[in-house]
Each structure stands twice: as C-alpha cells, then as structure tokens.
Amino acid sequence: MAVWEVASVEEQPSLTLLSWRVVEIEAGTRHFMGYCPENQEGRVSTAIVSFDPATGKGITVSGRVYQLLGYPGADRDADYVWHTWCRVNSVTSFVDVTDEVVSGTRICAGARPLAH
Numbered sequence: 001m002a003v004w005e006v007a008s009v010e011e012q013p014s015l016t017l018l019s020w021r022v023v024e025i026e027a028g029t030r031h032f033m034g035y036c037p038e039n040q041e042g043r044v045s046t047a048i049v050s051f052d053p054a055t056g057k058g059i060t061v062s063g064r065v066y067q068l069l070g071y072p073g074a075d076r077d078a079d080y081v082w083h084t085w086c087r088v089n090s091v092t093s094f095v096d097v098t099d100e101v102v103s104g105t106r107i108c109a110g111a112r113p114l115a116h
C-alpha cells in the first residue's frame with residue numbers, strides 16, 4: 001500500500017470519516033483516523049482542536065472540518081495510514097480514546113465547542 005500527500009485545506013476544507021476512531025499520542029494530542037469516502041482512502045487528521053459531539057463535527061489544527069459518520073470502527077486502510085504516520089512522526093506510543101469520545105467525555109485537551 002502507498003501513502004501520499006493529501007490535498008490542501010483550501011482544496012478540501014471538509015471531509016467525512018467512516019469507521020472512525022480517536023487516538024491520543026504521547027505528546028497529548030488527539031487525532032481522528034478513519035476511512036474517507038470522498039478520497040477512498042484511510043486518513044489521519046492533524047491534532048483535534050474542537051469537537052461538537054451533537055453534530056459529530058470536529059476541527060483540526062490545519063483548519064479542516066471532519067464529519068464523523070456512523071459508529072466507531074476499524075478500517076484496514078486507516079490502520080495502515082496510522083502506523084505509517086506514527087513512524088514518520090516518531091510516535092512510539094498511543095492510546096485509542098474512542099470510548100471516551102463516545103461516552104461524551106473530553107475529545108481533546110482544552111477542547112472548545114464549535115460555534116453554531
């Protein structure tokens with residue numbers, strides 16, 4: 001499998017994730033990962049800065065808006081991209097915190113609600 005550079009936020013300001021999860025790395029940042037149907041690929045986001053659990057929309061440090069659809073899950077392409085992203089970014093440990101997100105506890109350190 002290959003991993004390639006993604007389109008800029010200006011080109012794709014929002015994306016959808018299916019079979020999504022939220023993962024926290026040792027630096028304390030949390031990231032969305034899942035299957036992106038628009039691009040037919042696994043995807044890992046930059047660090048999450050805000051999330052609205054009522055709508056399932058989150059904004060990352062890049063400014064991109066992610067819409068989480070359906071239930072959390074696993075996706076082979078997303079797992080591959082995640083492990084490659086970890087290797088490229090020297091991430092040696094991480095925790096799947098999806099259950100915290102689903103149960104309504106914090107999505108990221110200092111998270112603020114999205115403006116409606």
